[in-house]
Amino acid sequence: MFSLCMQPSASLKVQREETIGSRGYNYSTRVARNPNLKKLQTNYLFPEILERELKHVEKYPNAKVISLGIGDTTQPLPQPVALSMSNYARALSTPQGYTGYGLEQGNKELRRAIAETIYKDLLVEETEIFVSDGAQCDLSRVQLLLGSNVSIAVQDPSFPGYIDSSVIMGQSGDLKNDSGRYGNIKYMKCNLENDFFPDLSKTERTDVIFFCSPNNPTGHAASRQQLQQLVEFAQVNGSIIVYDAAYSAYISDSSPKSIYEIPGSRKVAIEISSFSKTAGFTGVRLGWTVVPKELFYLNGFPVIHDFNRIICTSFNGASNIAQAGGLACLSPEGFKEVMFKVDYYKENARILVETFTSLGFRVYGGSNAPYVWVHFPGSKSWNVFNWILDKTHIITVPGIGFGPAGEGYIRVSAFGRRENILEASKRLITLLCHTN
Amino acid sequence: MFSLCMQPSASLKVQREETIGSRGYNYSTRVARNPNLKKLQTNYLFPEILERELKHVEKYPNAKVISLGIGDTTQPLPQPVALSMSNYARALSTPQGYTGYGLEQGNKELRRAIAETIYKDLLVEETEIFVSDGAQCDLSRVQLLLGSNVSIAVQDPSFPGYIDSSVIMGQSGDLKNDSGRYGNIKYMKCNLENDFFPDLSKTERTDVIFFCSPNNPTGHAASRQQLQQLVEFAQVNGSIIVYDAAYSAYISDSSPKSIYEIPGSRKVAIEISSFSKTAGFTGVRLGWTVVPKELFYLNGFPVIHDFNRIICTSFNGASNIAQAGGLACLSPEGFKEVMFKVDYYKENARILVETFTSLGFRVYGGSNAPYVWVHFPGSKSWNVFNWILDKTHIITVPGIGFGPAGEGYIRVSAFGRRENILEASKRLITLLCHTN
The missing domain is CATH 3.40.640.10 (Type I PLP-dependent aspartate aminotransferase-like (Major domain))
Incomplete structure (x- = not known):
């Protein structure tokens, strides 16, 4: 569910606390920082993905990157x-x-x-x-x-x-x-x-x-x-x-x-x-x-x-x-049209499941959900993320970002436009089949 | 600023904790109630006002009640x-x-x-x-x-x-x-x-x-x-x-x-x-x-x-x-129109200040704010609230609802429609001048 904080403005990139001192400030309040916020992991998943995407685009300025990362809807409203x-x-x-x-x-x-x-x-x-x-x-x-x-x-x-x-x-x-x-x-x-x-x-x-x-x-x-x-x-x-x-x-x-x-x-x-x-x-x-x-x-x-x-x-x-x-x-007409949108994303999910399955991967999810969970046993999910990005210019999400038990998986989102899903499928089949 | 929780659905009326037992329940979780929520005052201001308004309407079914209570805007958008x-x-x-x-x-x-x-x-x-x-x-x-x-x-x-x-x-x-x-x-x-x-x-x-x-x-x-x-x-x-x-x-x-x-x-x-x-x-x-x-x-x-x-x-x-x-x-045209709305409510406030002043009350606020703060020295603000409601069918807010230092005052909101503000002014002048 939900989005994640994926786009911090550049000037707001979270600094590690220990480096703050060196920035210099001439006045601080006497209010202690909320200890709960101090506990939070400083690196979060989606900004890290964004950063890798930006580096990738720098390296391959002509590549058309397809995002199957964040679960953001793309279909117009009914x-x-x-x-x-x-x-x-x-x-x-x-x-x-x-x-x-x-x-x-x-x-x-x-x-x-x-x-x-x-x-x-x-x-x-x-x-x-x-x-x-x-x-x-x-x-x-x-x-x-x-x-x-x-x-x-x-x-x-x-x-x-x-x-x-x-x-x-x-x-x-x-x-x-x-x-x-x-x-x-x-x-x-x-x-x-x-x-x-x-x-x-x-x-x-x-x-x-x-x-x-x-x-x-x-x-x-x-x-x-x-x-x-x-x-x-x-x-x-x-x-x-x-x-x-x-x-x-x-x-x-x-x-x-x-x-x-x-x-x-x-x-x-x-x-x-x-x-x-x-x-x-x-x-x-x-x-x-x-x-x-x-x-x-x-x-x-x-x-x-x-x-x-x-x-x-x-x-x-x-x-x-x-x-x-x-x-x-929730009106009868509206509800029907909403369910058409759901069907659209479900068809995307089906295409993605078929794609990864045809490449020989074990695939979970996708039939009851707009997310496809692809297994890469023994691999680090960030490495898989990098490998797919490098080979196909496709953004996914490394499973480890969802918790330790997500290691060895990547999450692929079906919320894209059909033409992108089909293009992604083509690239995956063409570019990964030789290396898998 | 802001509204307040003024309209709890009838079935959600907050019960005092001590009365819960008598309602009877056959299963409860083992989760302790959040102690912070337990600390909160059970009676809040605006539901109490609403309740008194409902009772008033029951007593005077033909009265046209005017609300100068909650600070809710009434003018259409630009x-x-x-x-x-x-x-x-x-x-x-x-x-x-x-x-x-x-x-x-x-x-x-x-x-x-x-x-x-x-x-x-x-x-x-x-x-x-x-x-x-x-x-x-x-x-x-x-x-x-x-x-x-x-x-x-x-x-x-x-x-x-x-x-x-x-x-x-x-x-x-x-x-x-x-x-x-x-x-x-x-x-x-x-x-x-x-x-x-x-x-x-x-x-x-x-x-x-x-x-x-x-x-x-x-x-x-x-x-x-x-x-x-x-x-x-x-x-x-x-x-x-x-x-x-x-x-x-x-x-x-x-x-x-x-x-x-x-x-x-x-x-x-x-x-x-x-x-x-x-x-x-x-x-x-x-x-x-x-x-x-x-x-x-x-x-x-x-x-x-x-x-x-x-x-x-x-x-x-x-x-x-x-x-x-x-x-x-925030566009030049939009901003101008927004400020017209502000001017409209400010004129309402001016009318209310004039009204209460002409009745001999000491009035604060109203010139830099959409709220008029009327002083009733020595009176309990709930009594003043009741008195005004009874005499004029006008809802105000008792000052005590905003803290102990609000005792002896009522707050009058200028966010009404002009015709209601004018009607309220007429009623106040006609009905309160003999009793003040």
């Missing part, structure tokens, strides 16, 4: 969706069409449409749905809800935002450079040996379990049975699952699209989701979080009341124009 | 601004016009336009500007930046968001019911005796000083001399000022519109601002925060680097459509 936002925006200049502050929780019609369209038959009430400006932002607000005293577990590999937001919140210990892991965070390995689903019999209890399905980066959608195990595990341990369903529209088989398909989940799970990767709202910004009324803290206090307070204090509602667009996405 | 958003949204359905993830920090053109239009001659660089979805959200991200170990000071009275976000972040002690104040927060009294500016000679050092000018609710714009004192105070103490300039467009006299008009401020101050109360973007959602490169932590680390990291991890950029609107607001 027309009825764009039109509804366009009309809404224009009406804001009229007395009849103008609206000021909306409800912090999102407008009633949109909450109802999400409940009825996305959670049909799942008993999610509209008042349990909190509309947001996107899943990444909501993740951070969920962290604010949980506070610094909770213990957490994450899938390894996983989207780095779970860990980074936990570190910022003060839930973690220090980074251990030998393992690339933070203290006080349980890493649930998801790899080939366990069908990309954690071995819960070996997983320690934590207060919170961050779980993304279909997973970014592995593309694995947890099966009904696996999710039943997860919910039971949370119930036995009294844990809260923070379930990231941002890619659920990509599920093609019978895997659950929502954690609420699993009986008992309403007592243990929050679900975060988004319009970004389905409707192409990566730039428009719209998502939501579900907090069921049956979810209680140890003392019996309803979690939803605290989340409502967080939303009211730290957020002021998603843009009214974006919300109009969300509503159009 | 046409060129709405049109630019409308066109941008429509183009999102074309391959040429579609955009996905933007820069988390905001688009370059908008950052440049803010630097050049708002901070002309003040040496604020575009790379120091972080575009956001509004000032309230940015305040929360600034709190995440600062962490839980800092000591803070706030103006009393002030917008409740500073304190609530501090409590959520874990910066405060418990609420003391006798004083209505939280432990570990320094309340800087701003009242008639000190010209609504804190007596800094009696103010203890804190790491952070939240300061809003023109102030919400008092409407007082700090003078150049006062702000010079504040910056010197911060420099001497090594404090960081978080300066809220959301109402700066309302300044009519020579008071500074930005803290960066004060020499030395770049070393001690962050500034938060917004398009909400100028362009009427309360629903569209757009604001920004400035973090100067000269602002350093005690250890010499630049604050801007950590804020950039927060923005990249906890935020994903403001809506691209809203940003297109922001850019239109």
